[in-house]
Amino acid sequence: MAPVHRPLSCGNISWRLGRLAAPSEIRAGLANLHVRDNVLETCDRTLQHLAENQVDPEKTRLTFGLGLTIDSSVRPSWIIHRPTPS
Numbered sequence: 001m002a003p004v005h006r007p008l009s010c011g012n013i014s015w016r017l018g019r020l021a022a023p024s025e026i027r028a029g030l031a032n033l034h035v036r037d038n039v040l041e042t043c044d045r046t047l048q049h050l051a052e053n054q055v056d057p058e059k060t061r062l063t064f065g066l067g068l069t070i071d072s073s074v075r076p077s078w079i080i081h082r083p084t085p086s
Contacts, residue, residue, distance in 0.1 A: 013068060014065030014066050014067070014068050015063050015065045017065065017066040018063045018064050018065035018066050019063065019064060020061035020062070020063060020064075021061060021062060021063070021064040022057070022058060022061065023043075023047055023057050023058070023062070025064065026043060026062060026064045027040060027043055029064055030043055033067070
C-alpha cells in the first residue's frame with residue numbers, strides 16, 4: 001500500500017519546528033512579534049485555562065513554535081485545482 005501524503009498546516013509546521021519552553025520564554029518571544037493580534041493576551045488566557053485545569057506549564061512544558069514567513073505569491077504544489085462544476 002502506498003503512503004498517503006497530507007499537507008501540513010502552517011501552525012503544525014511551526015509547532016513541529018518549535019521547542020519546549022517555559023511560560024516566561026514564550027511570553028518574551030511573543031512580545032517581540034509585530035502582529036495585529038494581542039498575542040500576549042491570548043497567551044495569558046491559555047495559561048489561565050491550563051491553571052484552572054491543574055496543568056502546570058513549568059512542569060508540562062509548552063511548545064513555542066518557530067516563526068514562519070509565508071510568501072503568498074508562490075502557489076504550493078500540494079494545492080489541487082478543482083474545476084467548478086458546470
